Amino acid sequence: MTDSKSLSPLDLDTPDKTFLDANELVINMGPQHPATHGVLRVILRLDGEKVLGLECVIGYLHRGVEKIAENRTYTMFNPYVDRMDYVAAVSNGLGYCEAVEKLLSVEAPPRAQYIRVILTELNRIASHQLWLGTHALDIGAITPLFYTFRDREEILKIFEKYCGARLTTHAFRIGGLQYEAYDGFEKDVKTFCSFVKPKIDEYEELLTTNRIWLERTKGVGVISGKDCIALGVTGPVLRASGVKWDIRKALPYANYKNFDFEIPTGENGDTYDRYIVRMIEMRQSLRIIEQAVAGIPEGPIMAKVPKVMKPPVGEIYHSIEAPKGELGYFIVSDGSTQPYRIRVRPPSFVNLQALDVMCRGQLVADVIAVIGTLDIVLGEVDR
Amino acid sequence: MNPSLTQNPPVATSFFFYGIAAIMIIGGILVITRKNAVHSALALITTLLAQAALYLMLYAPFVAGVQIILYAGGIMVLFLFVIMLIAIERNMKERQFNKQWLIGIVAAGALGGLFIAVYTTVTRTASGSKTIFPLGSSSYAEGQNTQGIAALLFSQQAGTYMFAFEIASLLLLVAIIGAVVMAKKRI
C-alpha cells in the first residue's frame, strides 16, 4: 500500500509522460475518493481520458474476519458476519446460520423460515435502494439518493422494531430465531409493500427514460455472460449479461421453493441492464414478501439446538443469493466448539475483479459508473 | 436637462495612454524574459488586454471587443492548454535565448523601421496632402463604429474587402484541417 515500487506494471514513480511525449497518464483514485464507495483504491492508466488499464488495490478495511472465526465459538461468530456486507447484514446472517445448521444437521422450523425470508428480502430491497442512490449520485443525479434513503428508512425501522438494530442486525440465530415477530409485524410489512411500490415507480420515472441517464449507462461497462462466468461474477451483474441464474431458484435454500417469483435478465450486459435488473429484482422481492407474509404459519421459531454446539467433524459449503451475488460459507469443523476454518466466498470481492475487463477502453467517468454498477461493499471485499 | 450630462467630457487621454502603454511594454518584456511558459502566457494576456484598451481609446470598440474575444479569450486559452500539457520543468532549464537571435534582431529592426516610416508619413499628412488611408476610416461616430466596419467590409459601394475577407477565413479552414491531419493518424 505504501510501497509504491511494487505496483508494476503501473509504476507511480516514473514521471508523468504527457501528451506530447507519450499518451499515458497514471492517476491514483482513492482510497479517499468520493466515488469509490469506501476505501477502494484504483490506479488508472489513461490515454487522455481513455482507460488503458487499471489495478485495484484493496485491503484497507481488512479485519481478518476468517481468523477471528477460528478463535470464536459458532454462536459468538454470528454477529461478525454482519460486519462484512454491512448494507445487507441480514443476508450474511442467513447464509452463516444455514451453513452451520447444515453442519449440525438441524433445520429451522417453518415459521422461522418465513420470517427469515421476509427479513432477507426486505434487506435485499434496502441494499438495492442504497445501491441505486449512490450509483445515481456517482453519475451526477443527486436527487434519487434522498428518495431511496427515505424509503430505506422504513425497512430499517422494521428491523429496529424486530431486533433492536438497524444496520448490523444479527437477526437470526443458528437453528432459527431468537425473537418472535413483534405485534403488528405483518401489518408493518404489508404497509411497507404498498408504500414502496409507487416509490420504485418514482425512481424509475426519474431515471429510466432520462436521456442523460441512458447515454451514461447504455453500452457502458459491457461484459458478456461468458466473461461473467469465467470471472466468477454472480448476482445481478451475471443476470444482466443474460445468464438466468439465481441460487434461490437453482439450488433453493431456506424455503424459497415455496414462493413464486421471476428472475429478471438483461440482454446487453451494460450498466443500464444492470440497473433495470435490480429495479425488477426489487419488485420481485416485494412479491416474495407479500406471499411470505400471507403464509406465515404458526409454530415454534427455534429448532432443538444444543446449548454448546459441537458439530461433527466435516466440511460444508453453503451459499445463498445475497443482493450482490453468491455469498458462500465454507466451514471446516474439527468437532470442537470453535470452527476449525471458515472461508467466506465474498461476492463483492470476486465481482470487483471484473472491473478491469469492464473498464478497458472506456472513459474515466465510466470507471465511476462501473464501480457503482458492480455494487461492491468494501467491508465484504476486504473482510 | 442639465447640459453637463449631454456633453462628453474629455477623457484623460494622455494619462491613460501612457499608463496603458507602460503596461503593454512591461507585459511584452515579461513575455520574453520569464522562464516559466505559463507566466509568459499570462504576461502576454495582459499585453493583449492593454492593447484592447488602446483600441477603445481610439474609438474602435468593435476591434477592442474582437481582440478580447479572439486573442485573450480564445487563442490564449489554447496556448495555455498546450503549455500546461508539456513538461514545464524541462523547459525551465533550457537556454533563454536560442541561436535565432540574429534573425530576431533583424526582424525587430525592420518592424521598427516600418513603424517610424508610417509615423512620419501620417504626421506629414496632418499638414500636407499625402495620405495612406484614403477612405478616411475615422469618419464614423463612436456609436456607429460597428456598423461602419460592416459597411466597409461588406457593402457594395464602400468596400471591396469582401473577397479578401472570405479568402482569409478559407485559409484558416485549411490550417485547421492540416492540424487535424497532422495530429491524428487515424481519423
Place this chain on the structure above:
Amino acid sequence: MAKYKQVYGSGINPLTHLGQNYLEVDRSLIPNILQRLRDDEHFDYCVDVTAVHYPKREKAFDVIWILYSFERNERIRVKTQIADGESVPSAEPIWTTCNWLEREVYDMFGIKFDGHPDLKRILLPDGWKGFPLRKDYGILQQDNEWVQINLGIESGQ
C-alpha cells in the same frame, strides 16, 4: 466419477459428506483433473479457491477448489493435500476468476501457485511478513516492523 476412478486409479477418491460431493485428488493430478472437469464435465464456474492449514499433518495444507456447473446445476469440491513449501499449479488459465482467489490464498497461507501471472499479496500490504491464516500465526500477532516503518507507530501496535 467412476470413469475417472478407472483412469486415475488411487490418485482420485470421490466422496460425499452431508450430501455434498467432493473429490480427493493427488497433487500430481490437479491440473489434469481441473482441466477435464471444466472441459468434459462442464464445471465452467469456479466458485472459490481456498485452503485449510493442518500443522500437525505431514502434508500441512488442504487446497480446495469449489466448482459449479450451470449445465448440470451441481456443485463439486476438489481437494488436494500439499506439504508446506510445496506449490500448486495455478488454475488461472482455466478459470480467470482464480487470479484474485489464488492471490488471496497466497496472501493468507503462503501457498505458491505455479504459472500465476501476478502472484502477490492482495489484502495485506506488500512488505508484510507472515501468513495470518496459518494456525501458528497468533490472533494478536502482527508485523510490528512493518507497522513501525510504514505507519510510524513506535510501539508497533
Place this chain on the structure above:
Amino acid sequence: MHDLIQYIQSYLGSDKTPGVAGNFFWATVYVLLVFVGLSVAVIAMNWLERKILAHMQVRLGPMRVGPHGLLQPIADALKLLLKEDIIPDGADKVVFWIAPFIVVLAAFTVFVVVPFGPTHAITDMNIGILFMLGVSSLSVLGIVTAGWASNSHYPLIGALRSSAQMVSYEVAMGLAVVSAILMTSLNATNTGTLSMIGIVEAQKDQQVWFLFKFFPLGIIAFVIFAIAMVAETNRAPFDLPEAESELTAGFHTEYSGFRWSLFFLAEYSAMIAVSSIAVTLWLGGWLRPFPNLLQGATADLVFSLIPGVTFLFLGAICFYNTARMPKHPLFRIQTIGLAGFGAVLALIGLVLFVPVVRLWVSDIFWFSAKVAVFMYLYIWYRGTFPRYRFDQLMKVGWKVLLPTGLALLILTAMVGMRAELIAQVKEALHL
C-alpha cells in the same frame, strides 16, 4: 443643497445611462449599486438553491441559523473568511494567487453593460453583447490557471475539461446570439445593433420578444443559448469540471477559505450574467409581459402594481410561517427574526406602491424577475439531471448545437430578408 437636488433630479430625468452621459459620479454610484446588488443576489441564490434543492429532495435544508436558515449564507461566508488559507506546497504561488481574481473580475465586469432598464445600466456600449461574451470568456483563463497552479492531477484535468467545454460551447452560444442580433436589424434603416439597450429597444419597437419572432426560429435560438449557457457556467448537467464523484472538486480542489469563496462568488455571478444575456436578447429585457396584447392605462397600472404585490405576498408568507413557528421560548428569537424579515419585505412592498418609486423600479423588477426564472431553472436542472460524460458533452456541443445554430442563422437571415430574396428570385426568373 438646492443644486444637489437639482442635480439628482436632472439625472433622474435623463434618458441616458451614466456611462454614456460621461457622468462619473452616477457611474460610480451605479457600479457600487450593481456590486452590492450582485453580492446580495449571490447570497440569496446560495440560500435559495439549498432550500429549493432540499425541498425537491424531501428534506428541509438549512434550518438552524436564523429562521428557516435565512442567515446560513452569512454564517457560511464568515466561516469561509476565517478558514485557514492553504496554498499547496508544489503550487505556483503567484498564479495560484491570481487565478481566483481573474475569475471574479471577469464575472463582475460583465455587469457594466447589463441593462436593468432604459437608463438603469452603468453604461451602454456600442459593442455591449460582444463585450459581455468577450469578458465572460476571460474567466476560462482563471479556471485554467487555477487548475494548473494547483500542481495536482485532479484540478488539472478539471481545468482542461473546463476550458475545452467553455471554448466549444461559446461557438454555439455565439451563433445563437448572432441570430438574435440579426433580428434587431429589421427596422427602417436596416441597421442592427450590438448594444444591450439597443437590442431591448428593438424588441420594443418591433412589438415582440425575439423569443417569439419568426416562430419557431426565435425559440430554437433561445433553446440553443439556454443549453450553451448552462455548459458555459459549468453547472449541472454539464458540471464535469467539478464533477464531485470523479474529480473530487475539479479545478478548485486545492483551494480553501477565502479563495474558494471567490470561485463560488464568480460561479453564481456568471450564472446571473448569462441569464441576463438571455433575458436581454430573447425575453425583452426590462419590458413587462404582454406589451402589445394588454395595452392601455389600466394594464399599465396593473402591471406596475405587481412588484409591490409580490413583495407583500412574500411578506405574507413570512408572517404565515411566523404563526406556524413552535411556541417554545427557545424559538422566540427565531420567530421575532422571521416576523421582522416579513415586516421588512412588506414595507418594501408598500414603498413600491408609491407612484414615483413604482415607475422607477418596475423596469428593474421585471428584469430581475426574468433572471430569477433562469436561476430557478438552474436549480431545477441540478435536482433532476445526471451528469453528461465528457465525450457526450462535446458531441452535444459540436454535433448538435453547432450545426443547428448554423442552419438557424442562415434561416433567420433568409426569413429576415425574404422580401429582397423573393424580388431577386423573381428577377432571375423573368430573365
